[in-house]
Amino acid sequence: MSLLIRNGEIITATDRYSADIYCADETITRIGHDLDVPPDTPVIDAAGKWVVPGFIDPHVHIYLPFLGTYAKDTYETASRAALMGGTTTLIEMICPNKEQDLLETCAFWQEQAAGRSACDYTYHMGVPRFDPRVQAQLTEIIAQGIPSLKIFLAYKDLAHLSDAELYALLCFAKEAGVIVTGHCENADLIVALQQRLLQDGKTGPEWHYHSRPPAVEAAGTAHFLAFAQLTEATVYVVHLSCREALQATLRARQSGVRAYVETVLPHLVLDSTAAEQPDFEGAKYVMSPPLRPAPHQTALWNGLRQGFIHTVATDHAPFDFHGQKDRGRADFTQIPNGIPSLEERVKLLYTAGVCQDRIDVHTWINCASTQAARLFGLYPRKGTIQPGADADLVIFDPHHSSVISAATHAMNVDYSAYEGWPVKGRAETVTVRGKIVVEQGRYTGVPGHGRFLTRAPQTF
Numbered sequence: 001m002s003l004l005i006r007n008g009e010i011i012t013a014t015d016r017y018s019a020d021i022y023c024a025d026e027t028i029t030r031i032g033h034d035l036d037v038p039p040d041t042p043v044i045d046a047a048g049k050w051v052v053p054g055f056i057d058p059h060v061h062i063y064l065p066f067l068g069t070y071a072k073d074t075y076e077t078a079s080r081a082a083l084m085g086g087t088t089t090l091i092e093m094i095c096p097n098k099e100q101d102l103l104e105t106c107a108f109w110q111e112q113a114a115g116r117s118a119c120d121y122t123y124h125m126g127v128p129r130f131d132p133r134v135q136a137q138l139t140e141i142i143a144q145g146i147p148s149l150k151i152f153l154a155y156k157d158l159a160h161l162s163d164a165e166l167y168a169l170l171c172f173a174k175e176a177g178v179i180v181t182g183h184c185e186n187a188d189l190i191v192a193l194q195q196r197l198l199q200d201g202k203t204g205p206e207w208h209y210h211s212r213p214p215a216v217e218a219a220g221t222a223h224f225l226a227f228a229q230l231t232e233a234t235v236y237v238v239h240l241s242c243r244e245a246l247q248a249t250l251r252a253r254q255s256g257v258r259a260y261v262e263t264v265l266p267h268l269v270l271d272s273t274a275a276e277q278p279d280f281e282g283a284k285y286v287m288s289p290p291l292r293p294a295p296h297q298t299a300l301w302n303g304l305r306q307g308f309i310h311t312v313a314t315d316h317a318p319f320d321f322h323g324q325k326d327r328g329r330a331d332f333t334q335i336p337n338g339i340p341s342l343e344e345r346v347k348l349l350y351t352a353g354v355c356q357d358r359i360d361v362h363t364w365i366n367c368a369s370t371q372a373a374r375l376f377g378l379y380p381r382k383g384t385i386q387p388g389a390d391a392d393l394v395i396f397d398p399h400h401s402s403v404i405s406a407a408t409h410a411m412n413v414d415y416s417a418y419e420g421w422p423v424k425g426r427a428e429t430v431t432v433r434g435k436i437v438v439e440q441g442r443y444t445g446v447p448g449h450g451r452f453l454t455r456a457p458q459t460f
């Protein structure tokens with residue numbers, strides 16, 4: 001399998017230049033002008049287009065039980081949606097609850113993807129409790145090629161770690177050379193605020209925000225970072241959504257804490273008024289942490305531009321409005337959490353970020369691809385364009401215009417949080433290890449082409 005991409009403008013997190021790219025056997029082998037290639041090599045003419053590294057979404061949920069129901073996507077539908085949006089690698093959260101065996105859960109999650117995914121994928125391993133048996137199992141899971149963990153400070157009875165467990169886990173992670181990602185909200189405060197709101201008859205989706213205000217997230221973030229400071233573990237705050245939590249990460253980083261920060265697309269482009277819409281419409285916009293008032297978005301964009309926020313993920317978790325979100329009509333705590341965004345991340349980040357001059361084109365690629373590859377042990381196999389890297393390439397048309405709609409999206413969910421939004425840019429042609437999986441905007445991927453990416457522990 002070989003491929004020549006001619007006449008494109010190559011853009012990475014650091015460089016911008018015109019050259020041709022030759023791919024052979026799943027890999028970029030040569031970059032240059034007037035390349036001498038075998039006569040029967042398939043050619044893509046990328047004149048007038050950008051050629052950028054395949055994008056990486058470092059925080060998605062595909063198989064996901066939540067309050068007695070399941071997120072709608074399968075690996076077939078999710079990988080298709082990802083590729084249509086230019087995302088060629090997914091990092092999914094494996095989410096065992098406190099009762100489940102970690103090795104069994106890890107194997108079960110991998111079965112959901114094997115043979116079904118059209119794009120490459122790997123995992124963060126959820127750790128809902130910590131003891132010597134869990135430590136032994138994590139050692140095995142890390143050896144299987146999953147050297148990144150996920151902990152929750154929220155979700156009190158399901159996944160929340162005690163302080164003693166958190167301390168011991170971070171000591172272990174430091175020793176093992178693995179990064180620990182954390183959902184940072186104070187679990188007890190959430191429960192107390194939820195109970196109070198419900199007692200006062202405040203049951204609609206607009207009250208979800210008030211059960212998890214910025215102070216709750218800032219408290220969780222500062223807590224996580226204090227433990228990171230004491231243990232010298234490398235940590236990664238997932239879906240940071242507000243100014244107060246960002247300030248907590250800045251203070252910690254200034255005192256030497258090895259902390260990295262992710263925000264997610266919904267928090268950059270949607271604000272809390274979306275969840276205040278009448279007739280339960282707001283339920284479409286319920287996720288945790290909740291959407292914030294608009295000034296927080298400015299803080300997040302500034303953080304991205306200045307390099308204080310490292311990655312933009314989605315926290316993709318697709319639940320239908322009809323039949324799933326509406327389980328919480330009488331009680332907002334029963335609304336399945338999530339704003340499906342997997343397909344839209346790259347182009348909305350381009351539209352709202354690059355086109356609005358909030359971030360430059362290199363920052364766009366860096367935060368949506370390169371940084372995730374670096375932090376999670378995929379670089380330079382993924383996240384950049386250079387000889388030896390996997391031929392995961394996006395031929396991006398920066399001038400294309402379209403309108404988002406649930407009627408045309410590939411995600412298996414019955415609504416779009418961005419319905420009717422005009423967008424700029426399109427992943428016109430996409431390759432995964434040299435195979436064309438989107439051609440001129442048309443999906444040509446194959447379930448099972450995607451591969452589980454094993455990764456090794458690293459020093460940070």
Ligand SMILES: [Zn+2]
Pocket residue numbers: 059060061093315
């Ligand atoms: Zn998540």
